[in-house]
Structures are given as structure tokens and as C-alpha cells.
Amino acid sequence: MKKYKNILVTGGAGFIGSHLVNFLILKKFNVTVLDNFSLGEKKWINKNAKIIEGDIVNIKDCKKACKNIDIIFHFAAMSRAGPSLENMSFCIQQNVIGTENILKAAHFYKVKKLIYAGSATFYGNNTKIQKENYPGEFINPYSLTKYLGEQLCLYYSKKKLLSCNILRFFNVYGPRQPLKGQYALVIGVFLYRMKKNLPLIIHGKGFQKRDFIYVNDVLNACFKILNSNISSNIFNVGSGKSISILDLAKKISKNIKFSNRRKGDSDFSQANIGKIKKYLNWSPQINIDQGLNMLINKKII
Numbered sequence: 082m083k084k085y086k087n088i089l090v091t092g093g094a095g096f097i098g099s100h101l102v103n104f105l106i107l108k109k110f111n112v113t114v115l116d117n118f119s120l121g122e123k124k125w126i127n128k129n130a131k132i133i134e135g136d137i138v139n140i141k142d143c144k145k146a147c148k149n150i151d152i153i154f155h156f157a158a159m160s161r162a163g164p165s166l167e168n169m170s171f172c173i174q175q176n177v178i179g180t181e182n183i184l185k186a187a188h189f190y191k192v193k194k195l196i197y198a199g200s201a202t203f204y205g206n207n208t209k210i211q212k213e214n215y216p217g218e219f220i221n222p223y224s225l226t227k228y229l230g231e232q233l234c235l236y237y238s239k240k241k242l243l244s245c246n247i248l249r250f251f252n253v254y255g256p257r258q259p260l261k262g263q264y265a266l267v268i269g270v271f272l273y274r275m276k277k278n279l280p281l282i283i284h285g286k287g288f289q290k291r292d293f294i295y296v297n298d299v300l301n302a303c304f305k306i307l308n309s310n311i312s313s314n315i316f317n318v319g320s321g322k323s324i325s326i327l328d329l330a331k332k333i334s335k336n337i338k339f340s341n342r343r344k345g346d347s348d349f350s351q352a353n354i355g356k357i358k359k360y361l362n363w364s365p366q367i368n369i370d371q372g373l374n375m376l377i378n379k380k381i382i
Contacts, residue, residue: 085151085193089113091137091183092157093130094121096257097198097250097296101154103127104300115146116157125257137179143186153195154303155183155234158227165223166344176226180233188242196306197234199249200227201292201319201350212353213249213315220347231315238313246306248299251319251352254372255296267326268293272376275334285342287327292319292351295367295375305361319352320365332373 088105092098093114099121105112106127114126117136126132135142137157147153159165159175180197187195204211205218219225231247238245258269265273271281302318330337357363367375 087111087113087149087151089115089146089150089153089192091115091146091153091155092121092198094118094123094126095156095160096121096255096259097253097299098154098156099125099127099257100255100296101156101300101303102130104304106130108304113146113150115142120160120259122257137182138174140182140186143182144189147183147186147190147192150187150190151193152307153183153187153192154198155180155195156198157183158198158230159223165221165226169222172222172226176223177229177233180230184233184237184243184245188237192243194244194246194307194312195234195237196303197230197245197247199231199247199315200224201249201251201317201352202347203228203231203249204347204350206348208349210351210353211317213317213356221344235313235315244312246309246311246313247315248302248306248318249315249352250299251292251294251317251350253294253296253299254376256376258296267291268329268373268376271330271333275336275377278336280336280338281330281334283326283330283337283339284346286339287330288325288348289346290323290325290349290351291329292321292323293329293369293372294318294320294352294365295372298365298367301366302357302361302363305357305363309361311360314360316357316361317352317354318357319350319354320368321352321354322369323349323351324369329369332370333377 094116202224234245260273
């Protein structure tokens with residue numbers, strides 16, 4: 082692939098996005114961040130990145146951000162299943178209209194490539210180890226809107242308007258993960274409550290299983306696809322293993338309590354990562370025990 086230098090990260094002030102910005106700057110790319118700071122933090126953005134405070138639902142902001150850009154990582158989204166049940170319209174605006182705006186702006190400025198952050202919620206309650214070619218099962222608006230975003234990207238790519246690929250993220254965790262509130266992630270919540278000497282709250286019996294992938298492994302997958310000539314494709318980014326929420330909690334604390342199961346919550350998540358291993362020569366390097374030990378021992382939750 083021709084060496085491109087100017088990269089836009091939408092949602093670059095968020096959990097995964099801010100790590101990606103740091104990673105790309107270390108790799109000597111020129112990085113621009115587009116973020117509305119509804120969830121992200123300005124303090125997380127690398128001082129060498131260009132910041133555009135704006136919203137993907139505003140086409141003018143998207144065009145401003147896409148000018149002179151070679152490659153886009155589109156990470157900005159309304160990002161949680163639970164809140165999407167209560168505010169479907171907002172979810173559609175962010176994840177469908179916002180994605181369409183970025184694609185239109187990217188095509189307008191002849192951006193070379195876009196990498197879209199897909200979601201493993203696509204698979205719903207599919208109890209088989211999940212392959213990219215499985216049909217979707219949409220149990221909440223978030224999963225549906227993220228899928229529609231995928232399809233918009235693939236449409237642009239197949240029509241040769243813009244080269245796009247999808248990285249379908251499973252349960253990403255690591256430093257800066259949301260710890261509290263409706264957008265919090267389970268590992269972050271558990272570690273936060275453990276640190277505060279509070280019981281870990283499991284919704285339901287804890288038998289639901291998840292595939293957790295450490296953020297550093299996600300960054301490496303992003304770098305692999307960045308340097309690939311592949312187009313119009315979808316890749317799972319997960320550990321390829323699953324653990325029950327109950328077993329996860331036991332790794333963190335003995336102080337565990339149970340509450341009612343949440344709506345729109347899937348029973349099973351586990352990535353088949355054969356495709357990304359084959360085509361991008363990527364595989365995860367950090368297992369769940371190593372990841373938890375790094376977060377707990379270094380106190381970087």
C-alpha cells in the first residue's frame with residue numbers, strides 16, 4: 082500500500098479512539114481528531130494531534146475534518162446497547178446518519194480508505210462461535226444501527242466511491258474504559274467497585290458469556306488493516322475465547338451480588354478469528370488474566 086500520512090480518527094477522544102491516536106502518532110502519522118466530547122476527554126488526546134470539536138451528525142463538521150485526509154478510522158458512535166433501547170432516535174442519528182455524513186465527506190475529499198468500528202452485537206444471541214458470514218440477530222437498536230453503518234460503508238466500497246473495511250470489535254477493555262454510568266463496560270465497572278470495596282453486581286445469574294479483547298490488541302488489528310490492500314471486507318476482532326460474567330467477577334473479587342437481568346443483553350459472545358489470522362496475520366497477544374493483572378497491579382483502570 083502507498084504510504085499515507087494524514088489520518089482522521091472520529092471519536093478520537095474516547096476510550097479506544099484516544100489509544101489509537103497515541104498509537105498512530107508514535108507511528109509518525111499526522112492525526113486529526115473529530116469528537117463532540119459527549120463521552121471522550123480532551124485530556125486523553127495526544128498533544129500532537131489536531132483537534133476539531135464537532136459532531137458527525139453535522140455534515141459541515143465532517144467536511145471540515147475530512148479535508149486533506151488520506152485515511153479515516155470511524156469510531157464515533159452512540160456506543161451502548163442498553164441506552165439505545167431508551168433513545169432509538171439518537172442512536173439512529175449518530176450511528177446511521179453520522180456514518181453517512183462521514184462517508185459523503187470522505188468521498189467529497191477523495192479520502193483513500195475508511196476503517197469502520199463494527200460491533201459484535203451484530204451476532205445477538207447466536208450461540209455458535211461467531212463467524213463474519215453469519216446472519217445478524219439484532220436484539221437492540223444499537224446492534225441494528227451499527228450493522229446499517231457497516232452496510233453503508235460496504236455500499237460505498239463496492240461502488241468504488243471509497244475503499245472501506247469493517248473491524249467488528251468484541252468486548253474491548255483496558256485503560257480509560259468507562260467505569261460508571263449507562264455507558265460503563267463490565268470490566269471497568271467491576272474494577273471500579275473492587276477498588277471502592279463495593280460488591281460486584283451481576284445482572285442475572287452471570288452465565289452469559291463474553292469474548293474480551295485488550296485494547297492494545299485492537300490497536301494492532303487497526304494497524305494491520307491500515308497497511309493492507311484488502312477492501313470491502315469484515316473481520317472479527319476478539320480473543321477467540323469466552324468467559325462467563327460470573328467467572329470474570331470471581332477473578333476480580335469475592336464480594337459478589339446478583340440483580341435482575343438487563344433487557345437487550347445477549348447470552349453468548351465468542352469470535353471466530355480464523356479470517357483475520359489468515360488475511361491480516363493478526364492474533365491477540367494478551368489473554369484475560371494478563372489483561373486484568375495489568376489493570377489491577379498498575380492501577381490503571
